[in-house]
Amino acid sequence: MATKNGDLVSFRPDIKVLDATLRDGGLVNNFQFSDDFVRALYQANILAGVDYMEFGYKADRDIFNESDFGKWKFCKDEDIRKITQGIDTDMKIAVMADVGRTNFRRDILPKEESPIDMIRVATYINSIPAAIEMIEDAKRKGYETTVNIMAVSKVNLDELKDGLRHLAASSVDVIYLVDSFGVFYPEQIVRLSDMYLEVAAAFNKQIGIHAHNNQQLAFANTIQALTIGVSYLDATVNGMGRGAGNCYLENLLGFLRNPKYRLTPIMKFVQDYMLKLKQDGLIWGPDIPYLLTGILNTHPSSAIKFLKDGRTDYTAFEQELLDNAL
Amino acid sequence: MATKNGDLVSFRPDIKVLDATLRDGGLVNNFQFSDDFVRALYQANILAGVDYMEFGYKADRDIFNESDFGKWKFCKDEDIRKITQGIDTDMKIAVMADVGRTNFRRDILPKEESPIDMIRVATYINSIPAAIEMIEDAKRKGYETTVNIMAVSKVNLDELKDGLRHLAASSVDVIYLVDSFGVFYPEQIVRLSDMYLEVAAAFNKQIGIHAHNNQQLAFANTIQALTIGVSYLDATVNGMGRGAGNCYLENLLGFLRNPKYRLTPIMKFVQDYMLKLKQDGLIWGPDIPYLLTGILNTHPSSAIKFLKDGRTDYTAFEQELLDNAL
Numbered sequence: 094m095a096t097k098n099g100d101l102v103s104f105r106p107d108i109k110v111l112d113a114t115l116r117d118g119g120l121v122n123n124f125q126f127s128d129d130f131v132r133a134l135y136q137a138n139i140l141a142g143v144d145y146m147e148f149g150y151k152a153d154r155d156i157f158n159e160s161d162f163g164k165w166k167f168c169k170d171e172d173i174r175k176i177t178q179g180i181d182t183d184m185k186i187a188v189m190a191d192v193g194r195t196n197f198r199r200d201i202l203p204k205e206e207s208p209i210d211m212i213r214v215a216t217y218i219n220s221i222p223a224a225i226e227m228i229e230d231a232k233r234k235g236y237e238t239t240v241n242i243m244a245v246s247k248v249n250l251d252e253l254k255d256g257l258r259h260l261a262a263s264s265v266d267v268i269y270l271v272d273s274f275g276v277f278y279p280e281q282i283v284r285l286s287d288m289y290l291e292v293a294a295a296f297n298k299q300i301g302i303h304a305h306n307n308q309q310l311a312f313a314n315t316i317q318a319l320t321i322g323v324s325y326l327d328a329t330v331n332g333m334g335r336g337a338g339n340c341y342l343e344n345l346l347g348f349l350r351n352p353k354y355r356l357t358p359i360m361k362f363v364q365d366y367m368l369k370l371k372q373d374g375l376i377w378g379p380d381i382p383y384l385l386t387g388i389l390n391t392h393p394s395s396a397i398k399f400l401k402d403g404r405t406d407y408t409a410f411e412q413e414l415l416d417n418a419l
Numbered sequence: 420m421a422t423k424n425g426d427l428v429s430f431r432p433d434i435k436v437l438d439a440t441l442r443d444g445g446l447v448n449n450f451q452f453s454d455d456f457v458r459a460l461y462q463a464n465i466l467a468g469v470d471y472m473e474f475g476y477k478a479d480r481d482i483f484n485e486s487d488f489g490k491w492k493f494c495k496d497e498d499i500r501k502i503t504q505g506i507d508t509d510m511k512i513a514v515m516a517d518v519g520r521t522n523f524r525r526d527i528l529p530k531e532e533s534p535i536d537m538i539r540v541a542t543y544i545n546s547i548p549a550a551i552e553m554i555e556d557a558k559r560k561g562y563e564t565t566v567n568i569m570a571v572s573k574v575n576l577d578e579l580k581d582g583l584r585h586l587a588a589s590s591v592d593v594i595y596l597v598d599s600f601g602v603f604y605p606e607q608i609v610r611l612s613d614m615y616l617e618v619a620a621a622f623n624k625q626i627g628i629h630a631h632n633n634q635q636l637a638f639a640n641t642i643q644a645l646t647i648g649v650s651y652l653d654a655t656v657n658g659m660g661r662g663a664g665n666c667y668l669e670n671l672l673g674f675l676r677n678p679k680y681r682l683t684p685i686m687k688f689v690q691d692y693m694l695k696l697k698q699d700g701l702i703w704g705p706d707i708p709y710l711l712t713g714i715l716n717t718h719p720s721s722a723i724k725f726l727k728d729g730r731t732d733y734t735a736f737e738q739e740l741l742d743n744a745l
Contacts, residue, residue, distance in 0.1 A: 101604065278427065278674070279605060279639055280646060308670055309632075313605055313639030320606060343707060344634055347714045348604070360707055360733040368731055381669060381686055388673045405694055407686040 098322040104350035107324040111145040112138050112342055113303070115165050116189050117334030119149050121377050122370070124163030130366050131165070132176050134330065139182045140358035141346060145211060147187040148173055153196040173208045185210035185237070190227060192220045197227050204235030211237040214265075218248045221256050225263045232264040239267040239325070241303060245285070246276045246390050257289060261296035267325050268293060268300055272314065275307025275337055275387040282314040283321060290322050301325025304340050306332055307387025309379045311340040316348055330359055331367045336393030337383035376400055381407045389414055424648040430676035433625070433650040437471040438464050438668055441491050442515050443660035445475050447703050448696070450489030456692050457491070458502050460656065465508045466684035467672060471537060473513040474499055479522040499534045511536035511563070516553060518546040523553050530561030537563040540591075544574045547582050551589045558590040565593040565651070567629060571611070572602045572716050583615060587622035593651050594624055598640065601633025601663055601713040608640040609647060616648050627651030630666050632658055633713025635705045637666040642674055656685055657693045662719030663709035702726055707733045715740055 099105045114134060115126060131148075138146045149165030157166060164172045168188045177186070186209050190197055201212060212231035216224035221242075228238045240260055245253055260268055270282070270289050277285070282302075289300045302318040302325070304311035315326055328345045332338035343363070346356040382396035385407070391414065399410050425431045440460060441452060457474075464472045475491030483492060490498045494514045503512070512535050516523055527538060538557035542550035550566055557564045566586055571579055586594055596608070596615050603611070608628070615626045628644040628651070630637035641652055654671045658664035669689070672682040708722035711733070717740065725736050 097606075101606070279643060280423075280427070306635075308673070309635050309638050309667065312635050317605060341635065341710075343710055347634070347710060357734055357737060360737065363707060364731045364733050381689060384667075384669055384673060405690045407690050408683055411683060411686065 096322075097320060099320070102350065104352075105319075105324065106351070107299070108319065108349065108351065109144040109301075109325045110142070110342075110345065110349070110354065111147060111187060111301075111325060111327045112143045112329065113147045113327050113339065114329040114333050114342070116147040116149050117329050117339050118377075119163065119165050120335035121333060121375050122163070123161075124149055124165040126163060126165060128176065133366055134362060135176055135184075136180065137330075137358045137362035139180070139184050141342075141355050142351070142353035143184060143342075145185045145187045147189060147213065148176075149188060151188045151190045151195050151197070151200055151212075153194055153200070155196065156194055168209075170202065170207050170209065177208055187211040187213050187239075189213045189215055189241075190231075192216045192223045192227065195227070197230055201231060201234060201236075209236065211239065213239045213241060213269075215241045215243055217243055218245070218252055218256050221259055225259065225265075228260075228263050228265045237267075238265045239269055239301060240265045241269040241271045243271050244273045245271065246274055250288075254288065254292075257292040261292045261298055266299060268298055269303050269325065269327070270300060270318065270323065271303045272305055272311075274390055274392060275305035275311070275383065276390045277310070277314060278308075279310065279313055279317045282318050286318045286321055286323050299324050301327065303327040305334070305337055305387075305393075306339060306379050307337040307383040307393070311338070312344045312348075315340045315345060331363055333367070333370070333377055336377065336397055337379045337387070338377040382410055385411055385414055422648075423646060425646070428676065430678075431645075431650065432677070434645065434675065434677065435470040435651045436468070436668075436671065436675070436680065437473060437513060437627075437651060437653045438469045438655065439473045439629070439653050439665065440655040440659050440668070442473040442475050443655050443665050444703075445489065445491050446661035447659060447701050448489070449487075450475055450491040452489060452491060454502065459688060459692055461502055461510075462506065463656075463684045463688035465506070465510050467668075467681050468677070468679035469510060469668075471511045471513045473515060473539065474502075475514060477514045477516045477521050477523070477526055477538075479520055479526070481522065482520055494535075496528065496533050496535065503534055513537035513539050513565075515539045515541055515567075516557075518542045518549045518553065521553070523556055527557060527560060527562075535562065537565065539565045539567060539595075541567045541569055543569055544571070544578055544582050547585055551585065551591075554586075554589050554591045563593075564591045565595055565627060566591045567595040567597045569597050570599045571597065572600055576614075580614065580618075583618040587618045587624055592625060593627050594619060595627040595629050595651065595653070596644065596649065597629045598631055598637075600716055600718060601631035601637070601709065602716045603636070603640060604634075605636065605639055605643045608643050612644045612647055612649050625650050627653065629653040631660070631663055631713075631719075632665060632705050633663040633709040633719070637664070638670045638674075641666045641671060657689055659693070659696070659703055662703065662723055663705045663713070664703040708736055711737055711740055
């Protein structure tokens with residue numbers, strides 16, 4: 094049963110904040126961030142007390158053409174070093190490695206040869222054995238590891254429990270509750286967090302949360318989860334992320350009570366760098382089409398296309414979703 | 420103690436939805452809605468199963484100059500009739516009456532002579548006796564009545580409890596928990612709702628919630644409150660309302676399970692009428708300046724001015740707030 098962990102005045106030292114702006118935001122602009130942007134974000138995150146900054150994906154260059162994407166789709170170690178060189182910090186660097194889309198044996202070097210600290214493995218429920226193979230590889234190489242089970246809103250609970258137990262028995266450090274489609278309400282997040290935390294307690298693992306903002310619940314769900322013991326919290330600056338986007342890092346930093354966390358550097362980064370992205374025409378954030386895909390528990394791709402096409406006929410889109418997308 | 424009332428599959432017949440678009444949204448455009456807009460909203464709300472539509476304020480024309488505002492600042496009975504005539508419905512009509520700004524003896528007619536069904540009295544904690552005078556007047560005249568205690572985030576809890584007891588002992592039907600400054604987190608809303616519900620239970624009253632979206636929590640706070648028994652739910656189309664705006668009616672209708680509620684007519688109203696308001700330059704909705712006034716528990720007026728002035732220097736604004744506005 095959900096029990097409260099901490100209150101609104103004190104702070105929990107086990108909380109870790111991960112900035113996923115480049116990774117989830119990279120899905121908005123095809124990872125086309127300038128080095129200036131990335132370096133400024135890196136410095137802002139350090140000043141804000143962020144614990145981990147996710148730079149992007151470790152995607153396989155045999156599957157994805159390098160010229161089709163910005164460099165943060167691939168997160169080469171030398172590209173990361175170009176950003177971080179000369180900056181002294183204990184903020185850690187994470188990258189995401191998708192099951193089936195990462196040549197992890199080749200592209201993930203031993204930790205002591207790499208600027209990366211944490212490998213975040215993203216998997217669907219049916220590829221958990223492949224995820225565990227990647228986790229164990231990363232662990233052997235010396236990395237912290239997390240695993241994101243995606244699209245759990247479409248997974249039956251018994252299967253999810255089995256998956257959680259298998260992952261918890263692996264070497265992974267943190268298991269993430271991911272609301273890929275932005276479908277969950279806070280009371281469901283509390284119930285799911287409870288389930289994840291129960292498995293985690295038995296295996297001495299941590300639980301994280303990665304929320305999407307289809308129903309304007311990403312921040313609410315994140316703080317509801319942390320209130321009962323979830324400790325790794327994903328957010329992005331200005332909520333930048335695919336479709337409806339993510340939990341706003343600004344809101345999260347405004348909520349957290351640990352004095353190491355500071356909102357001001359992130360606001361400064363927004364005024365200096367993020368506003369321009371929106372002016373330049375990038376689109377993300379809550380909107381009716383994403384509300385619909387959230388309510389209907391489906392992938393946001395159709396809503397992204399709807400908005401890219403400049404459409405506003407929501408009622409026709411609703412019928413298309415009911416006819417085709419479910 | 421908070422106990423769950425209802426689940427995510429069934430529905431609670433005691434739930435009532437109130438659309439406050441014209442009233443709270445009127446604070447964005449000075450109540451300058453066209454009759455065409457208001458009539459279309461009225462019809463959309465009927466189709467959507469909304470229980471009450473708030474048309475605006477019953478402001479005193481001796482205090483406010485009629486030529487300075489659109490007509491929904493005053494909600495004359497004949498202006499309401501012009502909208503509703505020829506439309507047969509059991510959706511009820513509400514207006515808001517501010518303590519000290521309403522000539523209620525003159526302007527609120529006996530119910531049988533008026534198209535209005537509900538008088539919503541808005542008060543601060545220090546004018547509760549004056550609010551009760553208005554409530555009893557409206558009740559004698561035959562109206563349903565609600566009372567909004569505003570700015571409770573700045574009221575000490577003992578005083579609030581006293582205020583609640585006095586209001587509960589009056590003839591009022593519904594007492595609203597109002598998060599005027601968008602400062603409360605869901606766990607605080609649950610605690611406050613508990614307090615309001617306890618008083619309500621003793622006096623056989625209902626509790627309502629009116630949330631603001633400074634921290635992107637208006638919808639989350641509304642459904643958290645309803646989950647433990649709050650039954651009157653305020654929302655506005657597209658969250659239109661002063662500053663950060665309100666709980667989105669779209670999100671709320673997507674959540675509620677009573678088959679009488681329908682999201683589609685509201686989406687159609689958005690595509691046909693609301694999008695134009697934003698294109699025409701009206702500004703509302705969550706943004707960093709409102710996040711700051713929310714976190715700092717202060718009135719959004721300075722943030723509204725900041726955005727109207729086209730400023731984006733959030734970090735300077737934060738310092739101004741810390742220096743002056745608290």
